[in-house]
Amino acid sequence: MVSNTEMIKGFDNPEYASQQVFRQVMNAMARPGTVVDLPDVDTVGSLHTASMALCLSFFDYETTVWLSDGLKKNELFNQTLQFHCGCSITENPSTAGFALIGDLMDLPSLSVFSPGNEEYPDRSTSVVIQVDYLSHMGGVRLQGPGVKGDVRLDAPVFTIDFLQQWNENHQIFPLGVDVYLACGRQVAVLPRTVMLGDVRCM
């Protein structure tokens, strides 16, 4: 029930804005390592603008979402999700269509999420991780389909442990999760097809 008068508005023009988000994310997905800007939108608490834009564009009545601890406790954010997206929140990450990680500290192992199945690899979890910075200068080297030349991406998520998990995720192709890194209004995507390695200046 919405009683909270702080309730924020959604997109002013949902059709147009969500198409824009979709287009930008598609580009970022097709060219891993590309950092794209998403349209501006009101947000709540610690949620980055880009994360909110992703929620408003991708989540609907039929989406199942898993939230990291910090986000789960944010009452206003939960109300906002329920009101604007109508999605259901699940406690079980392996059944989630999307996962939203508010803080890197709360990031579980990627293996807890659904990698999809042989018949429907597309039913894997899309994991949105909020990061404090995102840069294509330095960081890990990306290789794979859609990556031309020396493409790099730097974000605080790339720890040795994460790279190990990513490697395992990449190995099980065509299964595996896709990761969206959100920072401010920006997003970069790591599709399961991409290989991460050759860490420079870490």
Place this chain on the structure above:
Amino acid sequence: MYVAVKGGEEAIENSQRLLEQKRRGDTAVDELSIEQIKEQMSLAVDRVMTEGSLYNRDLAALAIKQAQGDLVEAIFLLRAYRTTLPRLGVSEPINTNSMCIQRRISSTFKDIPGGQVLGATYDYTHRLLDFSLMAEGDEPVSTDELKQMESAADTPRMPRVVDLLNAEGLIETESDGAGTGNIPDLTREPLTLPADRQLRLQALARADEGFLLALGYSTQRGYGNNHPFAGEIRHGTLNIEITPPELGFPIVIGEIEITECEMINQFTGSKKKPPQFTRGYGIAFGHSERKAMSMALIDRALRCAEFGETVVSPAQDQEFVLSHTDNVEASGFVQHLKLPHYVDFQSELELVRRLRKERGDNKQSGIDEKCA
């Protein structure tokens, strides 16, 4: 298999312009309005909503107008449109007991609480063409002309006959044993067989009326172990309620017309079940009695596995029935034969020529054989 072809743009554009002209017909005749279709062709609107699987009278009327009255084409238009609408939720399950009755009859129980209410029906008409309808400006029947007027404050709400008169327990009872659980949805997951009854009913509700009618008729003629009675047929209006998460309580968003049919079928019993009457259920948007009755017959026929009956007839074979009920699919597949199959046919032609050659036939001998 068909192949891609190029060209013909101009001809196609012209064909569509011509279609628009055809649709409009003679411009000396007034154009049909959506309101006229809604009011005066309401049963066509009902069918398009039922099989288009979207309740909206305006959109269904528009589809009928756009399709020049071709109802299967109109159903296709409505189905195509509904795919552009985001799913915003599900309704509270409708309670047909609370229906405001416009018609309610039972052919199994004569004296039913609330009585038999004929409502508006073609049943007792003589099916003679009424030439007075050809003359324009005919005065409509006024409400005062309805004889034996009783003034009523509200449309009657009548409990369902079959449950009410099942004191002896000779009719199979239904209960919501399974709870809400996982409710299969054809519009989200492709049909998988065997389909349970919930999924079958969803498929039958949007199924082609003609197909169901013919199959239902076949069960009456002995193709399927079925001896049906119309336990109850009712038509009326119902409120649709949803519970928006932002409110947390159910609210009415509108009213729909609905037709419901409960068939009762004799069943001689099996090892597991005693002799009793079993049920078939039919339901459709608007006033669609033929559809609801046919659906109820097929629902019962498809329950054969439940009652240990052997599948001997088409109407009992769920793969046969469920794979061919949808007129959008069926019409698409039949009509795709109009697409260019040139290459396909060319290769078949080659094959037949080769086979002929291998048999040592030639063109001439083929003709000779026929003449012989």
Place this chain on the structure above:
Amino acid sequence: MNSAEQMKTMDIERRRRWIGLLAKATLQELEQGWSQIESKPEYTFIRVPETGQIMIRARTGGVGPQFNLGEMTMSRCAVRLANGYIGFGYTAKHQKRHAELAAVFDAMMQDPVYRSMIETTVIEPVADREQHKRSVSATKIASTNVDFFTLVRGDD
């Protein structure tokens, strides 16, 4: 149930009623009501008016397990009045403006300043029309009530 809960239930029942009537109103009735308001409140959208569909659930045999019967259009909207009241509007019509006005009236009905005025200009006229429609229909239907006589067969 304590009295506070009773009050709350009563409030919910009243709001249920007016939201339902706003949904069933015609767009013309809503526009007319809106045009009669001299000092129209300012409002902003929390959720811009949108049209989608809902799945109607029925029950096997009318009483058994639920199944998906078919869809129905629905338009909805959420607004916030300048004074903070939040209103939600819903209708089965394919009509965004209807949802918008219904949301504004829902918010105004929660505001004691506007309530009685909206009640008399919008809510009650719709309720009266709905009631009249039902009673006319009921009268016509009642005239078709039939009592069939079963004839005794010759050999009995």
